[in-house]
């Protein structure tokens with residue numbers, strides 16, 4: 183603990199005025215290169231390359247000797263999109279500048295100082311990189327200009343608010359048990375993507391450097407700084423003009439999440455640790471007895487023998503295979519924790535095998551890097567080597583042969599219990615024959631571990647989809663793993679912080695994310711658990727997890743009232759699973775996040791630019807959780823348009839704040855007019871939701887057809903389990919709703935029909951009708967069953983699942 187002495191006058195350090203004495207200086211020439219131009223300057227050169235029309239890469243090469251022909255334009259594993267050769271661009275030169283022009287945006291390099299302006303087609307300057315300075319250690323500072331109205335988003339998993347103006351962050355994957363407070367600059371994930379939302383346009387800057395870097399939106403009044411400590415200054419300018427375009431473009435560059443297995447979207451229960459096979463089975467039975475849905479139980483480190491990964495403790499877990507089979511019968515899966523630290527133990531097969539083959543990271547003297555983690559002194563696989571990644575991936579056969587299809591990667595910053603909290607920065611990574619130091623690639627360690635795990639499990643589960651959960655990651659982590667936000671605490675503040683944190687992760691490409699519901703450390707209360715479960719039920723990743731010293735926080739730990747609330751909201755998640763799954767598919771296709779800050783959907787509304795205590799699930803549902811103790815009212819901002827209270831149906835004009843009444847059992851939830859919400863009956867496991875196993879053959883849609891509006895929704899379904907969808911085993915229906923004076927038209931177009939396990943009937947409930955209906959036109963022959971419930975003001979039609987097209991018109 184610090185005392186006031188920390189701020190004694192003699193501890194004040196003067197702010198240094200400069201960010202480095204060296205710069206490129208004036209340009210001396212320009213040459214054309216495949217994909218762009220290279221500008222040579224007095225003290226280095228600048229490679230400017232076109233990846234796509236709105237995506238331009240800039241890489242700095244320091245030093246007068248930097249010559250154009252041999253430039254290393256390699257990227258990190260984060261980048262999956264390479265320059266499209268066909269992208270046409272023009273190069274031009276004026277007295278003052280060099281111009282690289284694409285259809286969407288041009289990069290203009292000023293000859294006098296090599297500063298770069300990114301200009302849109304109308305000639306507006308979207309971004310201005312004013313210069314790059316470096317010091318004698320080649321640590322680079324890039325200076326970017328910004329207007330006073332700028333808002334900053336992205337940057338992955340950071341504390342603080344949604345808008346990052348006035349903040350400074352460090353990108354250095356760190357195991358931070360405590361504290362997760364606004365002044366903490368580095369956490370477990372490092373996603374060096376800054377999104378600037380300017381009045382002129384939104385754009386992103388992605389710095390592809392997995393060493394230690396900084397994003398500083400505080401120190402300069404009229405802009406921001408991006409700084410590297412090692413490695414290259416290699417960034418991508420990502421043109422919008424909308425925020426959604428930036429997210430789409432960034433995820434095209436760094437890849438998108440693959441559609442997860444549906445069971446990974448269910449409710450997950452964890453604890454550090456469920457100590458024995460019997461305890462796990464008892465836990466599962468309790469879920470089923472209490473009729474609280476659950477898909478996954480986690481095994482934390484105590485399942486292992488002396489914390490050796492790829493083992494089970496024979497006393498605590500004498501027959502894991504039988505346990506897993508019994509759980510599967512109940513619709514529950516096991517996900518075990520797998521840390522990277524391998525116990526240094528000559529009698530341990532994994533250690534012996536890895537050591538014999540040189541699979542572990544080494545110090546400069548060739549000896550393995552050894553550091554303490556849970557098992558004691560441990561060594562760490564060198565995931566930069568493909569052969570090591572493959573070995574590690576295949577070790578998961580140990581689990582997959584027991585019926586496990588997912589893994590939880592923790593401590594993969596990597597965390598080490600030493601002074602630096604991680605691997606020595608001069609440790610060497612083989613990197614497939616191009617050795618690099620740990621300091622240069624530190625932030626890649628977690629991503630590469632998850633990649634090896636995802637691909638390894640995928641090789642051994644016969645065409646099913648693997649699931650990986652990770653703590654550490656770098657840009658692109660979304661391709662391999664879901665992210666949970668680490669060791670938070672059972673504080674109301676941490677519940678509130680989870681919103682901006684997960685929303686910004688979503689804007690940074692990581693859609694599938696969530697916090698430990700109820701809080702990991704400290705002690706939860708019934709009220710906190712109820713409120714957090716309400717919110718968590720609509721988060722992309724939904725897991726309750728807590729640490730060994732804290733009081734229990736399973737849904738029933740605080741008595742029947744809290745249990746009932748948890749049951750209802752976890753149940754709501756399962757009821758909404760057809761919607762959630764469709765939104766996940768949209769995210770996998772487009773990169774747009776599953777839950778969204780309002781600014782993403784309403785970028786021009788000044789009320790939402792830093793609004794982060796409410797969020798949208800997809801674009802149709804708006805949740806406004808209560809995140810304070812003893813509170814049963816809150817202000818909710820409803821953006822322009824008409825909204826309906828999800829619980830009461832009440833019609834509310836948007837574009838204003840409303841006061842929501844929210845007693846403990848109620849989380850304020852709103853549906854946008856025109857919304858099309860598919861849902862199912864509550865199931866105890868997602869296994870009961872799909873196809874033949876579904877409890878009912880009817881899929882329901884709620885259509886909020888209240889006013890004059892037009893809306894659309896894409897409903898997606900497949901088997902939820904295998905990769906068959908990649909070969910076309912899925913159905914995609916495009917639903918369009920048009921409400922006009924005196925008629926409501928629903929148009930369903932089947933864009934793809936390749937999955938035959940779908941439910942046979944659809945029940946369409948048109949809610950909040952603007953008129954009393956007299957006829958429904960367009961039902962398939964033999965079907966004329968529609969019902970109007972005047973009291974509820976709802977019209978229900980049940981029809982066979984549309985095979986090709988359906989056009990229903992409801993007349994007044």
Ligand code: GLC
Pocket residue numbers: 453454482483519592593653668669702727729
């Ligand atoms: C770390 C993880 C936590 C886990 C614990 C024990 O603190 O963040 O989730 O329970 O290690 O494995």
